[in-house]
Amino acid sequence: xxxxxxxxxxxxxxxxxxxxxxxxxxxxxxxxxxxxxxxxxxxxxxxxxxxxxxxxxxxxxxxxxxxxxxxxxxxxxxxxxxxxxxxxxxxxxxxxxxxxxxxxxxxxxxxxxxxxxxxxxxxxxxxxxxxxxxxxxxxxxxxxxxxxxxxxxxxxxxxxxxxxxxxxxxxxxxxxxxxxxxxxxxxxxxxxxxxxxxxxxxxxxxxxxxxxxxxxxxxxxxxxxxxxxxxxxxxxxxxxxxxxxxxxxxxxxxxxxxxxxxxxxxxxxxxxxxxxxxxxxxxxxxxxxxxxxxxxxxxxxxxxxxxxxxxxxxxxxxxxxxxxxxxxxxxxxxxxxxxxxxxxxxxxxxxxxxxxxxxxxxxxxxxxxxxxxxxxxxxxxxxx
Numbered sequence: 001x002x003x004x005x006x007x008x009x010x011x012x013x014x015x016x017x018x019x020x021x022x023x024x025x026x027x028x029x030x031x032x033x034x035x036x037x038x039x040x041x042x043x044x045x046x047x048x049x050x051x052x053x054x055x056x057x058x059x060x061x062x063x064x065x066x067x068x069x070x071x072x073x074x075x076x077x078x079x080x081x082x083x084x085x086x087x088x089x090x091x092x093x094x095x096x097x098x099x100x101x102x103x104x105x106x107x108x109x110x111x112x113x114x115x116x117x118x119x120x121x122x123x124x125x126x127x128x129x130x131x132x133x134x135x136x137x138x139x140x141x142x143x144x145x146x147x148x149x150x151x152x153x154x155x156x157x158x159x160x161x162x163x164x165x166x167x168x169x170x171x172x173x174x175x176x177x178x179x180x181x182x183x184x185x186x187x188x189x190x191x192x193x194x195x196x197x198x199x200x201x202x203x204x205x206x207x208x209x210x211x212x213x214x215x216x217x218x219x220x221x222x223x224x225x226x227x228x229x230x231x232x233x234x235x236x237x238x239x240x241x242x243x244x245x246x247x248x249x250x251x252x253x254x255x256x257x258x259x260x261x262x263x264x265x266x267x268x269x270x271x272x273x274x275x276x277x278x279x280x281x282x283x284x285x286x287x288x289x290x291x292x293x294x295x296x297x298x299x300x301x302x303x304x305x306x307x308x309x310x311x312x313x314x315x316x317x318x319x320x321x322x323x324x325x326x327x328x329x330x331x332x333x334x335x336x337x338x339x340x341x342x343x344x345x346x347x348x349x350x351x352x353x354x355x356x357x358x359x360x361x362x363x364x365x366x367x368x369x370x371x372x373x374x375x376x377x378x379x380x381x382x383x384x
Contacts, residue, residue, distance in 0.1 A: 016042035022049040031346040033338055034059040039087075040066040040150045044073075047085055051078050056345055058338060060090040062202040065155040068162055071358045079357040086364040089341055090334035092199070093206035095307065095378060096120060097362040098370055099323050100207050100226065102380055103311035104219050105367065106319045113313035114221040118207075120307045121189050122196060123234035126326070127302030155205070156266045159226075162205040163212050169222075176225050177204055181263035183255030186229065188310055192251035193229035194258040198330070201266060203228055210360040215353070221314050230258070231308075295328050303328045308383070325378040336376035341365055344372045 014025040016036060026032060026049035034046050039061040047070060050057040061067060067087045078085050088094070104115035155161040160174035167173070179200050186193045196203065204226055211220045232251035295303070309321040327333045344350030345365065350372055355363040362369075370380050 016045060019045050019049070022046055023052065026050045026053040026055045029055055031056045031058065031342050033342045035335075035338075037061060037063075038150075039063050040069075044070070047074060047078075050085065051081050051083050054081050054083055056084045056086070056351070058086045058089045058342055058345070060092075060334060060338065061087045062092045062199060063151075064161055064202060064205050065151040065153045067205075067358065068153065068155060071162065072165075075357040082356050084345070084351055084356055084364045085358045086341075086361055087358070088202060088206050089338055089361050091305075091329040091337070093203040094337050094341070094361040094369075095323055095325070095373070096203040096228065097206050097210055097360055098365075098367075098373075099307055099309050099321070099380070101210065101214075101362040101367060102370055103309050103319055103321055106321065106382070107311050107313045107317060108216075108219060110319065111313050111315060111317040113315045113317060114218055114224075115311055116221045116223060116314045117225045117227065117312045119188070119227040119229075119310040121186060121193060121229055121231050121310075123189075123231040123306050123308070124329075125234065125304040125306055125324075127299055128237070129235065129299075129303065156199075156201040159201070159204040159208055162209040164209075167212060173208060176223065177208060177227075179204065179266065180227070180229065181259050181266070183232075183252060183259055184229070186231075189231050189233075189308055191231045191233040192248060192255050194232055194255035195262050196228045196230055197258060197262075199265075200228065200262060206360050207362075210362040213355060213359065213363045230255075295331055300328045300332045303332075305329045305333070320383040322381050322383045323378065324381070325376075327377060333377065337373060337378060340372055340376040341369060344369065 012025050012028060014021040016022065022045055032046070032050055032055050034043060034057060036042055037060065039059060040063050043059065043061065043066065047057055049055075051074060070085065070087070074085070099120060100118045103118050107113065107115050153161070157179065158174050159177040159179060160167070160170040163170050163173065179195070181195055181200070183192055183194050185191070207226045211224055214220055232255045233247060236247050236250040236254050238247060304324070304326040306325070307323040309323060311319040325333045327336070341350060341361070350365045350369055352368070353363055353366045
């Protein structure tokens with residue numbers, strides 16, 4: 001942390017392709033925030049430098065195949081060094097992961113029962129997202145391209161891909177938490193729901209790893225299931241004073257337009273490196289934003305998001321909570337959350353959990369991160 005009298009921070013130049021410069025950078029700090037993706041191309045050397053110097057590492061990776069590689073190659077070394085390597089520490093998957101832990105704790109306090117299911121339904125608030133560049137930037141598209149080119153695993157179709165290697169029921173967990181690519185009507189929010197955007201295969205593996213690493217074995221039931229989706233009523237125009245249900249046909253159509261390409265992406269990445277991947281890569285290049293192109297300033301400030309959080313205990317008790325945030329989820333809320341988490345970790349206000357190694361936002365930062373995230377404009381509240 002900078003002394004109060006400091007006029008400006010110092011600048012240390014490091015190059016992801018020069019390991020010595022990364023070592024020098026990691027040696028000069030206690031917490032490193034890595035925003036330079038695609039992480040599968042540049043991230044591993046940064047993680048190695050952090051482990052070598054006892055420096056905690058936070059990143060914005062959504063590349064679950066790369067996180068799995070980190071677990072296989074560096075988890076034990078990071079544990080021995082007492083280092084927290086926290087991947088997916090932005091919109092994907094920090095608030096989703098924390099909301100799951102929070103809901104399970106709320107249920108346990110109210111019913112003394114384990115949490116059997118958590119369902120999160122995402123809605124977008126404020127200025128309406130109307131085009132691809134409103135939702136994602138060219139940098140995010142670069143990560144998608146990386147996924148197509150480098151992932152030879154089945155990670156985007158396997159929600160259990162980040163479980164600890166000794167998990168005995170990984171196959172059953174994967175089946176129970178299979179990704180939903182088909183639009184559905186949700187009675188709790190009274191709207192059509194679609195897969196989570198920009199990708200439905202980032203948050204679930206992170207959440208399921210948190211469940212497997214949970215401090216309290218009685219917090220989550222063995223048959224725990226995690227569900228997430230997007231409320232399509234928040235993405236289609238609402239005509240005048242007509243009731244919410246009046247837009248159902250539009251919701252179904254919009255949901256199908258989201259579900260189909262995401263299902264295609266999952267199928268392409270999980271298949272062999274053949275024509276399928278090449279064709280999808282061409283489509284991304286044709287229609288997705290170019291590098292350097294992304295949401296406008298008006299969209300960054302005017303857009304927001306919210307989660308409805310529904311949790312069910314083994315005895316059937318329910319909890320309903322809400323998470324709300326102002327600012328574009330990927331490009332305004334994400335950097336604010338990441339910086340808040342990094343500062344809290346550097347000050348010792350967060351990260352008091354016993355978990356080290358390749359950990360998750362919830363297990364690495366702890367439940368205290370919920371209160372800290374108020375500084376980033378993310379508010380958790382009980383809705384019932």
